[in-house]
Amino acid sequence: MAPAPAGPQTVRGTLMSTSGQTGRYRRTALAAAAAAGLLGTLLVPSVAEAHGHHKPKVEDLQLLAINDFHGNLEPPAGSSGTVKEVDPATGQVVSTPAGGIEYLATALRDARKGHRNTLTVAAGDIVGASPLLSGLFHDEPTIEAMNELGLDVTSVGNHEFDEGSKELLRLQDGGCHPTDGCYTKGRKFKGADFQYLAANVTNEKTGRPLLDPYWIADVHGEKVGFIGVTLEGTPNIVTAAGVKGLKFGDEVETINKYTAVLKRKGVNAIVALIHEGGYPASTTYNYDCGAGGSGVSGPIVDIAKNIDPAVGAIVTGHTHNAYACAIPDKNGVPRSVTSAASFGRLYTEINLQIDKRTGAIVRPSVTAANHVVRRTVAKAPDMTKLIDTYNKLAAPIANRPVGYISADINGRGSADLEKPLGDVIADAQLAGTAPADKGGAQIAFMNPGGIRSDLVYKASAAEGDGVVTYGEAFTVQPFTNMMQVKTLTGAKVVELLQQQVSGLNDAAPKILQVSKGLTYTLDMTKTGAARVVVSSIKLNGTAIDPAASYRVAANEFLAGGGDGFPAFTSGTNTLVGPSDLDLFNAYLGANSSAAKPLAPPARDRISLVGDGTDKD
Structure with missing residues (x-):
């Protein structure tokens, strides 16, 4: 595909796999002007600092998060392609058209400008249950789009298993489809430049994780670890053939296990990517969850409460809802828990600081807000070219x-x-x-x-x-x-x-x-x-x-x-x-x-x- 348009580079540091070695994944992100439409900013309430009278030296890090994209390269149609928001001028709830990879790419590239360190992350279901433009080609177009978008790491979701574990591994590692072959003569699918994580998905016979359980980014000398899990109940919502030979472990137990592993490796800044979510009391994307996360319910509440306090932020998905909440950990200290709805209609911007002395995320520094991917911004030309390419291949069937x-x-x-x-x-x-x-x-x-x-x-x-x-x-x-x-x-x-x-x-x-x-x-x-x-x-x-x-x-x-x-x-x-x-x-x-x-x-x-x- 065509390279992304030239622009100012954002330093992101050396990114490593679970082995600690520099991976083959692309590590350059593009940036342009600041993102518009910031509403519903979450500021995790402050707690006492444990660093004496001196402010710690910190390294800033921006995380841009999506979830449940489901191969929606073109703007979703109908109500699936809108978000509900409170019109600040009238106070009324309105439906706003949103989504489409051409607009999402522009929004993320705009949002990265001015940030010394920025990573793009996801919480699963990037592919699966996709419209024909992606699904007809076994979601190769979406993987290619995410490569150009600058996605760094994602947890698996239940839909990543729709076609079975072998197909998921092909999407990660590349190669032409085993039955359909290559879709363009002389061009082989190269796989994902980003890392899929599946900490709680293990081989029933060997007990080994299907994919890497965690991933480490070196951000100007500060190591940041990401642990990725899908919901334990994945076998209940995927065909038996899709999860054959796999075991799905408890989300909390798995995250806490690998949090300890990361800490032993000297990684104290940790983020959890979880394909499980909650249900906010309001369907407006910029809804305020209220004190203590009381305005959100569902499985993610108990999960968040029991995850090791060393995890500084939690990015979620699965329920296709939008929220940026503060849910207390087991010590009663609020922690950021977010979800960006679905289909690329929103993205979450999370800003945090890493304490250079301890290497941990400074929890009171974490802010999070969901942004609408509005269709009023310019389309990203490289994404338009990708869509056009696959539309031409699909046209005889699709139309x-x-x-x-x-x-x-x-x-x-x-x-x-x-x-x-x-x-x-x-x-x-x-x-x-x-x-x-x-x-x-x-x-x-x-x-x-x-x-x-x-x-x-x-x-x-x-x-x-x-x-x-x-x-x-x-x-x-x-x-x-x-x-x-x-x-x-x-x-x-x-x-x-x-x-x-x-x-x-x-x-x-x-x-x-x-x-x-x-x-x-x-x-x-x-x-x-x-x-x-x-x-x-x-x-x-x-x-x-x-x-x-x-x-x-x-x-x-x-x-x-x-x-x-x-x-x-x-x-x-x-x-x-x-x-x-x-x-x-x-x-x-x-x-x-x-x-x-x-x-x-x-x-x-x-x-x-x-x-x-x-x-x-």
């Missing part, structure tokens, strides 16, 4: 019309428990598996986290209003999971619906999207499995019979018990069908035309008592 819609049909961008696009996808899966020779399905279930985008009526001027292209359909259903049809008893169907709001999904309900004909009531004023009103569960108007047998369709991830739905694994007489993407495209083609476009469904399958939103 093919597959259907028509009369209005936006929201999926990922919908906060409703029953999502309009979820209904469409479930109906598509039922239609494709209902024939006797295709499985005889009577019910289809779709996991909400598998709906990766919206169908947007005015997606681009080039395609025409209401036209759904193959590329857009792929963005909605990028996993191409194979469908399965199984026989479940009525009792297991009830149990399945109860597992939406109990077990692994008790704290953060995962409400399955259901095909037409299945109806029931969720009472969100109750707790756990009791939220499902069993007497209300009906199929085509008839109550579900616990003793009867039903043919149930789901993608292979759900059918394998993924997302906390083990009731699926009790199914019998399994028939494997086409991919979910194939069924989605076939349904759009059969049920829409330019003259009769598909309208958003009524969303009348799940009746709701009380309020609730699924957090995925």
